[in-house]
Amino acid sequence: MTTPVIELSGVSRRFEAGPAALDDVSLTVHPGESVAILGPSGSGKSTLLNLVAGLDRPSTGTVTVDGVRVDRLGEAGSARYRRAKIGMVFQFFNLLDDLTVTDNVTLPAELCGTERTRARHRAAELLEALGIAQHAQAYPGRLSGGERQRVAVARALMNRPPLLLADEPTGALDSASGEEVKALFNDLRDDGQTIVTVTHDLTLARACATRTVRIVDGRIAADLPMEATR
Template sequence: MNEYVISARGLSRHHGSGPALVRAVDGVGLDVAAGETVGIVGPSGCGKSTLLHLLGGLDRPDAGEIRLAGRRIDRLTETAAARMRRDRVGFVFQAFHLVDELTAVENVELPALLAGASRRTARRRAAHLLERVGLSGRAGHLPGALSGGQRQRVAVARALVNDPPLLLADEPTGNLDSAAAADVLRLFAALRAEGRTLVVVTHDSRIAGTADRLITMRDGAFVDETVLTGRSGGLGSLSGLA
């Protein structure tokens, strides 16, 4: 039996009604295999971010179903969905979403503490991840004292602290200059190389080029797929192509 980390069927999310109806996501189907990196590209407003929010349980679909590691997640209660996001999904956003009043290491350890880890264990995990992303020397700095690229690397470390099976990234280089984007690009390439499962929404061709598959969206639907490597072995797939 094929095993997918994330799987969606007939996924739809609409806004408004009548002439003002917007089909943000329209009948999308997607399977992402363990260890696969899938890039999602397309023009602004085509539904990429909405799709990512649905896959991560930040929003609920109007139709369709989503399974994470075989478990259906689109019908979870708000409390159960919050727990699922905390434990099973790592998020990286364009705007970083760090807590301004917490240091880098405190931002990274926060999800582990919320998941029930001891302060000692959470701090050890956070320190290890900050070292991995090249920021051990900035552990005690507040976000306001960090560059954009450093803040994004802190956000990636935070996303990994609970070792989630799925990492979702929404325009992770969108707010960065070229040098900082290159640092984040190398980090995502390293995550892919170690077998992390990633779905990345991006306009950055360099980030897109690190994917195993590249999916193009337009008007809420998938319209094209390009296999960039042989790593997926035919396991990951999409449905609902226009």
């Protein structure tokens, strides 16, 4: 059995008032899996993603990603962890409008101290692989939603992270752009990239996931291979 990329054990996240956002969640994700996290608004999906990304800490339990105890990291350690281990794709792209596509993509590498020529070569490879090399010197505001999300994915993959996290990656897109992104995530899955996607979009899960995890009221209500979800 391969070593898990993600291992959550007895994880809860409680805030001062109200019920737990996550309540005693245990979850394991192995290399090459593409897991869709499903559930209604307020169910704890985004809280789970934030804990895995090191953007939040559990109240109880442990979070281990690619051998790193994320729940033990301080602020500086969490930032280093995200640069080395995590690629993140957001609903609203989070691209910098005053930077070109290439400069947006190379930013994570520059933050890690990668030599500029090497970083730009890696960016060119990614843009070519994702079908947007012709936009390398364009600014994000001139691209379609689907193209901007491809730029965001290229940026997320820049440092070759073992884990890609996506938060509603089709949520801000029209139907045509959404189909482009579904095809892209399907290709990433087929290439063996480990992916965890939080989504309301069941068609995205059906297109891209090998497994679905449904969260209700902070607890895992179902954890099924994709074939059982269809």
